[in-house]
Amino acid sequence: MVVTGHVTGADLRLVEERLVNSHTLHGSESLCKLLRYLADNAIKHPGVALKEYQIATEVFGRAADFDPHLDSLVRVQAGRLRSKLFEYYASEGVEDPIIVELPKGSYALAFHPTSISTKTILRVAKEAEASSQVSPKISRPVILLSLLLAVAMVVIIALTLSVMRTSGTVSGGRPVPAALRVFWQKFAAAPQEPLVIFSNGAFVGRPETGLRYFSPDKDSRQAILDHYTGVGEVLAVYDLDHALGSLQRQIRVKRGSLFTLDDAQNNNLIFVGSPAENLTLLDIPSTHEFVFQRVSSGPRKGDLSLVNLRPQPDEPKVFLPSAPGTTLTEDFAVIGLVPGLNPARSVLILAGTTTIGTQAAAEYVSREDSLEQLLLRLSVSENGEMKPFEAVLRVKVVRGVPVGSELVALRKPPQ
Template sequence: MRVESPSPEEIQAQVHKVASSSGFVSSETVRSVFVYLTQQAVEHPGKTVKEYEIATQVLRRNSNFDSRLDSTVRAIASRLRSKLAEYYLHEGLHDPILIELPKGSYALSFSFRETVHAPAAVSAGQAESLEATQTTEQVRAQRSKWPSALLWVLTACLAVACVSEYVAMRRPPKAQVPAPIETFWGDFLRGGDPLMIFPNPTFRGLPETGMKLVEPDDSHADGTIDMLTGTGESMALVAITKRIEQMGHDVTPKRAHLFTWDDANHSNLIFLGGQVQNAAFALLPQLQRFSLKGANAEPFQGQGAVLDSKPASGGQQYYFASKDFNNGNDYAIVALTEGTTPEHRILILAGTNTYGSEGAADFLCNPDLLQGLLSSLGVGPGGRVPPFEALLLVPERGGAPISPRRVLVYKRQPEAANAASDHH
C-alpha cells in the first residue's frame, strides 16, 4: 500500500491540471482561491489559513473585512468543494492524486488514490456496500469510454443523481431539527413525500463550440441538448433533499421534460427554477402576485426580473437582476400554493438565474430566515403554513449566492375569491 504523500512537484502538476479544467477556468474567483490555498499548503504545511487572509490577499477586500458580516469566503469555499468533487467525478476520474478541501477548514489536503480490495469474509451490510461500490466502478469504467463531449453534457445531471443515490444509501435516522424547520417542512410534508421537478433547459450547440439557451417557446431544431442542469439548481436539489430527509421523508427527483400531471395527483410537488430553466414551470397555475420576466421580454434591459403585479402605492414593479453574476444581485420567488388535490401542495423556488434558485433553497433551509417568514405569516410553532408568495433578494459574490433575504411577502387569496376579485 502506498503511504507516502505526494511531493510538492507532483502537487503542483496536479493543481495545474485541475485549475486548467473547464469548471475552474470558467470561475476565475474560485480558481484564484484554489491556487492561493495550494501555495499556502505547499509553502507552509500545517498552517491554518484564515478567512481574513483569503479575503484581503485574494479577493482584495478592505482591511476592515469582518467574516461575521461577510460570508463571501465561506461561499467561495463551498463552491470550490463542489467544483473539486465535480472534477474528480469526470475529468479527473483516473487521476492518481486526490485534492480535497475538508469542511470547516481552508487547508487543502493531497493524497494518492488507493484501490481498496474486499476481504475474504464480509458481513451482510459490508457485502451490500461492496456490491454498490463495485457497481459504481463498473459504471465509471464504462463511462470513461464515452466521448468527452457527451461527458460534458451529462455532468450536472449525473452529479445530481450520484449525490441523491449516495444520500439515500447513507441516510441517517430522523434527526432533531430546529423548530422553524420542523414547522415549515413538517407542515408541507403532511401530504406525503414530495416529487422534486428539477430543470433541464434546452441548448443548441456543444460545450466545445459554444452553447445557446433555447427559449421555451422556440421551436426545437435538430442538435439541441436537454440534459443540462444549472449549478444553482443542482445545489438547491441537494440542500432541499438533505433537509427533507432529516425529517424522515424521501424525495423523488424528476427531470422537468419528463414531468406529467399524472405524477402530480399522488404527491406534493417542488419546482426548481423558472420558466426558462424548467419547462414544467409553464404548466403551473399563474401566481397571484409575482412572476418572472425573461431576459428577452419587455421591458428589455438584457436581464431577467421579477414582476410585482400588485405593487404598493409608489412601489417598485420590476426587480431586475444584475448583469454581473459574480458580484451582483439576483431575485427569486418562493411560493407555496394549493396542489392538484386538497391534501397536496406545490412549493416553487424560482430565481431569475440559476444562483437565484439556489439562494431560494438556502432561504428555506435556514432556520433563522424561515422564522422571519413564519412570523410575517403569523404562523406559530407547529402551525399550518398558509399559501403565500415571497420575493427574495439574493446577493451574489464570487459566483455564489449569499445571505438571501425577504423583500416582500404576500398571503395568497383562496382561488375562488381571487377569481371573483379578478372578474370585478
C-alpha cells in the same frame, strides 16, 4: 449547533478551552482559531448557519473576492479539525464529559454528553493503542487488527450518534427545530414522498455559432441540442434532501423534461428553477403575484426578470439581477407555496432569475434562522399551519456564491 442532554453555555466554554490547550491541538494555531470561531458562533448564535465565505474572510483572512469553488481552504481546515477532534476523544479526551463533533457537510459544532458506553469504547481504543507499544511479544498483525477493531468501534459509535442526531432521534436530544417542522409539515406528513422537479433547460443552436434556450413558440423539438442543469439547482436538491431528512422524510428527484401531469395529480411537488429552464412550470399552478418574464424593450431587452404584478408602496415593479456581461453581485428569487392541480396536494416553487438565486431560495427554506423570520412575517405560530404565500428574496452574490438573502416582498392570505 446541536446540543443533546443538559449542556450549558459555561460547559461549552470549558470544553473549548480544554480542546484549545490540549496536546492534540498544540501547535495548530489555525485549527484552534477555527475551533474558537465555530464555538463562539454556536454559543452566541445557536442555529445560525455559517458559510464558507464567512469563515474564509473572518477566520483565515481571505480577501473579499474569495471563491470557495476555486479555493478549498475552509473545507480542508474543517476536515483537519474533524480528524483532530476524533483523535482527541480517542486519546487524552477519553474521560471528558462532553464530546464535540463537526459533522460532515456542516460548519456547526455538535455537543453531547459522553455516555458510559461511549467512554468505555473510547478507553478500549486508547488501551489498544498503548498495548501496541508495551507488548512486543504480540505479533504485529494481531496488534494491527486490535487497533483497527478498536478504532472501527469508535467510528461506528460516532457515525451512529451523528446519524441519530441528524434524524432527530437521539434519546433526550434536541428536537427538530420548530420552524423546519412547521414549514415542511405538509410535505413530511403526506403518504407519498415529495417529488423534487429540477430544471433541465433545453438548448438549441451550435457551439461554434452560439447556444440559446429552446423556445416552444419558434423552435422544433428536433432542434434541441442538449439539456443543462445549473450548479445552483444541484446544490438546492442537496439542501432540500438535508432539510426533509431531518424530518425522517426522503425525497424523490426527477428532471423537468421527464415530468408528467400524472406526477402533478398524485404528489406534493417542489420545483427547483425558473420557468425559463423548468418549462413544466408553465403547465401547472404557479405564482400569481410574482412572475418571470423576459424584458420586452430597452437596454435589458431579452433578460429574465421577476415582475411584481401588484406592487405595494416602496416596491419596484420589476426585480432585475445584475446585467449580463457584468459581475453578478445581485440576484432575485421567488419562494411560492401554492395549491396543486389536486387541491389535496401542495406545490413549492424555488426559483431565481439565475441558478444562484435558485440555490439561495432553497437554502432559505432549509435553515432554521431564515425560516423563523419567514414564519414571523407570515404570522404562523409553532402550532400553526402553512397557507399559500409568495415571497421575493434579494440575494447578495460574491464570486458566484450566494452570501446573504433578504426578504423584500411578501404576499400572504388575509387573516
